Amino acid sequence: MGKRFLHNRTAVLTVSLVAIIALIGIFAPFFAPNDPYKTDILNKFADYSAQFPLGTDQLGRCVLSRLIYGIRPTLGLAVLTMLGTIGLGALLGIMAGYFRGIVEEIIMRVVDVVLSFPSQIMVFAVVALLGVSVQNVIIANVFIKWAWYARMIRTGVMQYRDRNFVQFSRCVGMPERFILFRHLLPSITSDLAVLASLDVGWAIINISTLSFLSLGVQAPTPEWGAMLNEAKDVLTSNPTQMIVPGIAIVVLVSCFNLMGDALRDVLDPKEAER
């Protein structure tokens, strides 16, 4: 599999690009030329220059520095959301698929109800209910997405639990917990990896949308959606301010989308031939 991964140019390129972006975000103080919070009202809307490579915004802050610091909330929150989603979805999905009976019935009915609401509305409803804050944005996104994962993982578990090697483990008398983690999880990981990388892009867009509507990350924190919200107010006087964060989002999301497709090719060659 490692070899197939290295041979897939898209997979290698996208994974390394995401890794580079993540590293830049982690070591933001090292890469950013200026302090992203330092305002200098006299130097607002500055043009591209050596000191401010992408100019300054309406408060005279360095756009490039804000963009680099913005990787942290944008990518970080999306990854956190996905971890939460997969965690919750996997837990409930495995429970439903493995223990069956009443547990499954309850979990799957809840899944049905959650999926019967349009997801976009649920995000707003949850944020409205819990109040505007970063952690609530993550909770809202996990809340609307976990059901997809629970359903998918349950199907996966049900397919695998009757396979011979799982039956064998049970006959040999291994504890249930051991069977779950040793056998079931690895066999559904590849599906999970593909779906998750496609959904990171979705999470980035969703979280930045909430920040754009001032329902998520609040100014002055440099999140890309929040930056676009600020840029919206100066649309006529400094239109270029909205170009950079937007492109950044498109590049990062495209990267995750491509990565998902490439991972599918790598992990499931049969599917790719279609």
Add this chain to the structure above:
Amino acid sequence: MSTVLELKNLQVGLRQRQSETPLVKCVSFAVAPGECLGILGESGSGKSMSVKAAMGLLDSSFHISGSALFQGEELLGKSAEELRRLRGGRVGIILQNPMTCFDPIYRIGDQIAETFAAHNSWDKAEIRTRSLSMLEKMRIRSPEEVLEKYPHQLSGGMLQRVMIGIATAMAPELLIADEPTTAIDAITQFEILNELLKIKHEQKVAMLFISHDLNAISKVADRIVVLNQGQVVDEGDFHHILYHATDPYTRLLVEKRAAVMRQYRVVLKKAGAEHA
């Protein structure tokens, strides 16, 4: 001897990224007016591929070379539109899966009518009378009702007969039957074969009967061409194929059939003995 369709050194290859996989290698045969030529071979031997290639039914990912003459005219260079006019009009074609060959969302009557309209300038009333008489000729009961039916409401045998009706309705010079009996049950098979025999005697068309079933082919064909792995391996009348075939693959087919027939006779005899 004049021929209706003649294939000369026909080759078909599937174009892939760099290479080309040959599917039909050098197939030649000819069929005369009033003659029925059987093309025998197992699936993948290129038997229907070569006919599809001649009739322009393959898309551009296939590379076709050689020559295919219809009434002395070269088919391979012809435009898509010229080939379209030929198909359904002067060349009738019958396919093997009647249940899936009709568009599920249109009534049978509409599908017959659109075929007639594509080749003639008949008005609505004439199309209707011709559709009815065509169904009657195919011995389909209550043809008015059948015209109003959707494909899923008819049986495979009925649809196969509608298909034969459509193929023969416009007095074709050549009738191509591509595995017409494969997808239907034994009794219907028998009826369909009789239908084809009748057409052969009445209309004096040239017929190509493509099948992997030696029994079916022996019933209708005057002459048989055996195809194996994209090549003609044997040719002759049924008697020749049965007793004087030189090709090992043909012999294998014949022997299998003979074995089946022997077994059949044994069973029959036993059943007869038990009855008596």
Add this chain to the structure above:
Amino acid sequence: MKRYVIRRLLMAIPLLLVISFVCFCFISLIPSNPAEVALRIQQTPIITEEAIAKMEELLGLNKPFLVRYVDWVLGCLHGDFGISYVNPARTVAGELVRCLPATLQLAGASFIIVVVLSIPIGFLCAIHKDGWFDKIMRGIIFISTAMPAYWVGLLLMWGIGVKLGWLPTNGNGTWRHLIMPAFTVALSYISTYIRLIRNNMLENMKQDYVLYANVRGLPQKSILIKHILKNSMHTCIVAMGMSIPQLISGTIVVENVFSWPGLGTLCISSIFNRDYPVIQTYVLLIGVLFVVFNLLFDILQTVSDPRLRKES
């Protein structure tokens, strides 16, 4: 057929009940006392126990949980969704009715744009598969799925509204106001449906009935439009219809970008004002629309497909 429709209608009822129950629980789940919230929002100077009790009385919060739920559902059925916390003089129904037309206008226009653009483009992509047009469209689709709707809105606003000055950048009133927001809402759906129609047509092209249509010598145009496109449209129309509620909920963001005075703007301002009854009703409305449209197009599909019509 009739029995199938009735069965489907009956099956929708429990789902509607669950949705309404969830929406009702919504208000009960607020961390603080709704009556207190309402008083705070109205900027009552001193919040006394009596004031809270009075407000609870006014909002009907002092009754048992299930009684309140039944009352609320019955009220909803009569079009009474309660009163706004922010301005007790206004009913929620009144607020929704005020904002609904603008949103429906926007969603309707987007739906038309989606249908008008995605069907022909999907069709062309399918018949020229891997040609230059298909490749360009695939590129555009790929980029557009990575573009947040609000950013598309901003780009349009700046490019067409400010730079070129062709269209007004905000507000509503004329059809010229409608174009940019409607296109922004439509964009992501256009890409989805181009892909759906393209792949569906390619799938249909491989079917036996297409080969047989060719065998019968039907003209290429008739095969493509009468048979392949029409067969593909069956699936796609149903999918499109089912996505109408999503389209309506998708207007939330775009309405806020273009200051479109519809439900989305109302919803966001209600979130900021903590006007829970409005949000509750909005969620209920979308949930019910979701169920209704799913049901409607599911039945429509059954009626329009001769293979499904007969059975049952």
